[in-house]
Amino acid sequence: MAISVEHFGRTYTTATGTVPAVDDLSFQVSAGEIVGLIGPNGAGKTTTLRALAGILRPTSGHVRIDGHDLVADPIEAKRRLAFMPDEPHLFEYLTVAEHLRLVARLYAVEDFERRSRALLGELELTGKEDSLPAELSRGMRQKVVIACGLVRSATTLLFDEPLTGLDPLGIRRMRETITSRAREGAAILLSSHLLHLVEEVCTRVMIMDRGRKVADGTFDELRARAELAQAGSSLEQIFLRVTGHDIPSEQP
Amino acid sequence: MLGASLYIIGCSARNRVRARLRRLREPRYLIGAIVGAAYLYFSVFARMGRRGRRAGPRGGPSAATLEALRSGAPAAVGLALLAATALGWLLPFDSGLLDFSQAEVQFLFPAPVSRRSLLVHRMMRSQIGILLGSIIPALMVQSFSGYARLRISIATWLILSTAKIYATGVSLARTRLTSSDARARRVAWLPLTVLGSACAIVAIALLRAFRAAPPDGARDAIVRIGTVVSHGLPRIVLWPFVALAAPLGDLFESFLKRDLGVKDMGRLLPGHGGLMDRLDSLLPVAPVAYALLTLFVGA
Numbered sequence: 001m002a003i004s005v006e007h008f009g010r011t012y013t014t015a016t017g018t019v020p021a022v023d024d025l026s027f028q029v030s031a032g033e034i035v036g037l038i039g040p041n042g043a044g045k046t047t048t049l050r051a052l053a054g055i056l057r058p059t060s061g062h063v064r065i066d067g068h069d070l071v072a073d074p075i076e077a078k079r080r081l082a083f084m085p086d087e088p089h090l091f092e093y094l095t096v097a098e099h100l101r102l103v104a105r106l107y108a109v110e111d112f113e114r115r116s117r118a119l120l121g122e123l124e125l126t127g128k129e130d131s132l133p134a135e136l137s138r139g140m141r142q143k144v145v146i147a148c149g150l151v152r153s154a155t156t157l158l159f160d161e162p163l164t165g166l167d168p169l170g171i172r173r174m175r176e177t178i179t180s181r182a183r184e185g186a187a188i189l190l191s192s193h194l195l196h197l198v199e200e201v202c203t204r205v206m207i208m209d210r211g212r213k214v215a216d217g218t219f220d221e222l223r224a225r226a227e228l229a230q231a232g233s234s235l236e237q238i239f240l241r242v243t244g245h246d247i248p249s250e251q252p
Numbered sequence: 253m254l255g256a257s258l259y260i261i262g263c264s265a266r267n268r269v270r271a272r273l274r275r276l277r278e279p280r281y282l283i284g285a286i287v288g289a290a291y292l293y294f295s296v297f298a299r300m301g302r303r304g305r306r307a308g309p310r311g312g313p314s315a316a317t318l319e320a321l322r323s324g325a326p327a328a329v330g331l332a333l334l335a336a337t338a339l340g341w342l343l344p345f346d347s348g349l350l351d352f353s354q355a356e357v358q359f360l361f362p363a364p365v366s367r368r369s370l371l372v373h374r375m376m377r378s379q380i381g382i383l384l385g386s387i388i389p390a391l392m393v394q395s396f397s398g399y400a401r402l403r404i405s406i407a408t409w410l411i412l413s414t415a416k417i418y419a420t421g422v423s424l425a426r427t428r429l430t431s432s433d434a435r436a437r438r439v440a441w442l443p444l445t446v447l448g449s450a451c452a453i454v455a456i457a458l459l460r461a462f463r464a465a466p467p468d469g470a471r472d473a474i475v476r477i478g479t480v481v482s483h484g485l486p487r488i489v490l491w492p493f494v495a496l497a498a499p500l501g502d503l504f505e506s507f508l509k510r511d512l513g514v515k516d517m518g519r520l521l522p523g524h525g526g527l528m529d530r531l532d533s534l535l536p537v538a539p540v541a542y543a544l545l546t547l548f549v550g551a
Contacts, residue, residue, distance in 0.1 A: 053361070053362040054361060054362050055357060055361045055362060074364075074366075075364045075365070075366065076364070078362055078363060078364040079364040081362065082362075083358075083362045085358055087354070089353075089354035089355045089357070089358045090355055091260060091264060091353075091355045091359070092264070092355070093263070093264040093265075093267040093268045093271070094260065094263055094264060094267065095263075095267065098259075098263045098267075099359075101259070102256055102259055102260060102359065103359070105255055105256040105259055106253070106256050106359070106360075106363040106364070106365070107363070107364065132267065132271070145358070148359070
């Protein structure tokens with residue numbers, strides 16, 4: 001199993017005490033699968049992705065990437081994953097090409113020049129190689145972050161709101177990029193508020209609310225669940241029902 | 253990771269300089285640069301050439317007090333450093349060495365690198381600021397040679413780097429002291445126990461020296477402190493601190509020269525007479541810095 005999460009929990013310490021962001025979360029993602037992670041704001045999606053990326057340490061439970069525990073064997077686990085965060089924070093004084101070279105150094109990427117050229121073309125960044133982040137739009141910075149994630153052969157891809165800031169053409173290209181990586185055998189976990197994107201590209205969906213998993217399955221499985229059968233056929237209707245935010249239609 | 257770290261630092265520095273130079277095409281930045289350069293020249297570099305002008309003695313300490321300082325100063329400074337080191341555990345402060353930028357978090361935290369490598373990277377990045385900070389005192393003090401300025405720069409850099417490593421180590425150890433992991437707590441207690449023992453050894457030795465007879469003035473106190481901490485167990489305990497304090501001799505010397513109008517200071521501080529002695533004094537700082545790094549970061 002490419003991603004294996006068992007009883008994962010993460011708490012934050014604040015001035016008023018300990019706040020649980022994610023509680024007892026367990027799921028798995030296989031190679032070639034695209035799992036959509038959705039939930040309202042504060043559901044714990046970004047915390048989960050950041051913990052899977054090795055940025056946050058789990059307070060409890062285990063996270064394994066291709067069988068390597070992220071806490072016990074972090075180097076091997078991290079070698080296999082790529083994280084594309086929602087906010088494109090780049091090094092202020094590194095150019096686009098230097099960001100990609102940095103990734104190549106960190107991950108010892110083979111055939112870097114060819115991969116880099118192809119990826120810059122795929123993401124419409126050709127001609128921007130020598131630009132600094134301040135000279136790029138937000139959408140372009142987002143593409144640089146995605147290029148840095150895809151320039152190496154990671155078996156596990158984590159996307160946090162990958163379409164934020166992209167133009168319509170960029171969104172279409174990104175959808176194609178995500179599905180093509182899954183066809184090549186990558187396990188993909190994708191968090192997004194754009195439910196139509198999730199419905200279109202994901203093979204399975206996981207809904208989180210207040211730090212807990214409240215639904216997990218393929219669209220057909222979710223639609224077939226007894227309590228969701230009457231919610232409607234779209235992911236949006238299912239999502240609103242599961243999270244308790246659906247508004248009952250007014251009776252005349 | 254070392255290569256990646258150097259790559260980030262090197263490329264960022266080069267691109268930053270390029271961006272600053274490109275900005276000079278705009279008149280407001282060009283005027284600002286000219287004014288800044290003129291200020292730097294007249295306030296620092298122009299003063300360097302005024303070799304002949306020396307102030308006369310302004311009174312200052314007597315020959316006897318100087319004699320006392322000569323014998324007791326290095327040990328006393330070492331003792332003061334030990335006290336400052338101990339205070340570091342009690343006072344709340346942050347070295348800033350554990351503050352990573354958003355880009356570093358985004359690119360380096362998910363990368364296959366160890367926590368130790370991340371800290372080394374952060375430490376290397378902080379070196380740019382420390383290096384600049386080290387050059388300033390060397391430019392400001394009145395000195396007779398470029399070598400002296402270089403020595404002061406190196407000394408300040410070593411001391412600031414060591415202080416930064418130590419402050420980070422204290423921050424890490426403090427966090428570990430409250431950890432739920434028993435092994436982490438034990439590891440964190442190690443430096444605290446070592447430091448506590450060192451303080452106790454020196455305190456007992458000083459107490460014995462002063463309990464027998466109260467000191468006869470400040471000079472006697474300095475001499476007695478110098479005698480106590482230069483012998484036996486306190487000497488061994490204080491060695492790292494004295495080694496760390498030794499490079500400060502140049503700065504101290506520079507201030508005394510300025511104040512007393514003394515030109516030949518070669519014999520003022522025993523063991524700190526010539527150029528080679530001063531350079532030698534820098535060498536012990538390196539193992540002290542390395543020991544701190546291993547003790548805290550490597551744990």
